[in-house]
Each structure stands twice: as structure tokens, then as C-alpha cells.
Amino acid sequence: QVQLVESGGGLVQAGGSLRLSCVASLAAGDTFSTYRMGWFRQAPGKEREFVAAISWSGGHTYYGDSIKGRFTIARDNAKNTVTLQMNSLKPEDTAVYYCAARYGPHSDYASEYDYWGQGTQVTVSS
Numbered sequence: 001q002v003q004l005v006e007s008g009g010g011l012v013q014a015g016g017s018l019r020l021s022c023v024a025s026l027a028a029g030d031t032f033s034t035y036r037m038g039w040f041r042q043a044p045g046k047e048r049e050f051v052a053a054i055s056w057s058g059g060h061t062y063y064g065d066s067i068k069g070r071f072t073i074a075r076d077n078a079k080n081t082v083t084l085q086m087n088s089l090k091p092e093d094t095a096v097y098y099c100a101a102r103y104g105p106h107s108d109y110a111s112e113y114d115y116w117g118q119g120t121q122v123t124v125s126s
Contacts, residue, residue, distance in 0.1 A: 022099030
């Protein structure tokens with residue numbers, strides 16, 4: 001069992017930056033580096049959208065087309081943490097951002113992630 005808690009959301013003006021963090025709590029004997037980690041977002045009335053993902057070691061990263069070049073995903077396995085640095089934010093980035101963990105190969109599909117956080121709201125004003 002993995003529990004994920006996101007933080008760092010808030011209100012920011014267009015062009016600004018935010019850094020989201022997600023801390024994982026694991027069962028005894030489990031290790032954070034076992035899991036591929038991802039960030040998704042969901043705006044009102046829209047489906048959950050893939051934002052970014054990172055491999056077990058952090059050596060491979062993947063990004064959704066709408067955020068490439070603006071967002072950066074990273075992980076610290078010693079701290080059981082994954083972060084999402086968001087720069088050049090746009091009003092269309094407004095959404096609830098979710099951290100997710102997957103025990104398996106990379107996937108862009110929310111349905112293939114095993115564990116989810118409660119989400120953190122990001123609002124970008126124009």
C-alpha cells in the first residue's frame with residue numbers, strides 16, 4: 001500500500017511558477033524506487049490528463065504535449081518524494097494536480113496507475 005500526499009498548489013499569475021511536491025508513505029519492506037511516478041491533472045468538466053512521469057531511477061522522464069518545455073518532473077528516492085516544477089504557467093494549466101504511483105512499465109494512462117494522492121489545486125490567473 002502506498003499513500004501519496006501532494007502539496008504546493010495555489011494561485012499564481014500567468015507566466016509565474018509553482019513547484020508541486022508529493023511524498024509517499026510506504027508499507028514496511030516496500031521501497032519508493034519500485035514505483036514509477038506520475039503527475040496528472042483534471043480541470044472541471046474534463047478528463048484526467050497525463051502531465052509527466054518518471055522512471056524508477058529518475059533516468060527517464062516523459063511529458064504531455066501541452067506542457068513540454070515548461071514543466072520538469074524529478075524524484076528523490078531517499079526522501080520518497082517526486083516533484084513537478086511548473087514554469088511559464090498559463091490559465092489553461094488551471095486544474096487539480098494529482099500524484100500517482102505505478103508498479104510496472106511507463107504509462108500515460110491514468111487507469112493504469114495503482115495509487116493516487118488527494119490532489120492539489122493550481123489556479124493560474126490571466
